[in-house]
Amino acid sequence: MDYIQKARELGEALLKTPELKKLKQAEDEIRKDPQASKAFDEYQERESSLVAAQMLSKVPPEKDALALIDLKMRLINRYASIRNFFAVQQDFERIMASVNLTITTTIFGTPSLDQLPFPKELKDMAQQLLQNIGGQEGPAMQIPEGFQLPEGLDLSKFLSK
Numbered sequence: 001m002d003y004i005q006k007a008r009e010l011g012e013a014l015l016k017t018p019e020l021k022k023l024k025q026a027e028d029e030i031r032k033d034p035q036a037s038k039a040f041d042e043y044q045e046r047e048s049s050l051v052a053a054q055m056l057s058k059v060p061p062e063k064d065a066l067a068l069i070d071l072k073m074r075l076i077n078r079y080a081s082i083r084n085f086f087a088v089q090q091d092f093e094r095i096m097a098s099v100n101l102t103i104t105t106t107i108f109g110t111p112s113l114d115q116l117p118f119p120k121e122l123k124d125m126a127q128q129l130l131q132n133i134g135g136q137e138g139p140a141m142q143i144p145e146g147f148q149l150p151e152g153l154d155l156s157k158f159l160s161k
Helices: 004-014 018-031 036-054 062-078 080-108 121-135
Strands: none
Touching: 004 080, 018 036, 018 080, 036 062, 036 080, 062 080
């Protein structure tokens, strides 16, 4: 199972990224404050329960999802260490989204612009870039109906440049 070994190697490489190191440091900062640590643990327990329900194909009650968002916002507003953790976590999630996209496009090919779930303006900009680069077209990837961008993927940072 060569692919399992490659997955382990990828995991080991991700362990060495500056973003993951910063994420661990950010969590260490939370743990220095007992109140922040306790509040953060509560958040993580609720988040785990919600994720577990989703994995079991159960649709979690909307009130639970909204309560988790509310808790997260209250923690962000109250504890600077938790606010920093979520900001750093977003950086790491960008790397993971990039890794997942690379794996998916390697397996299924590159999606055509019409298949991407992006606003028309973004598609037009991407088309212009591709034309300027003169890139080689690969096989088109089939995007499943209802596909959504990963939670936490903030494209506005890439659009403002």
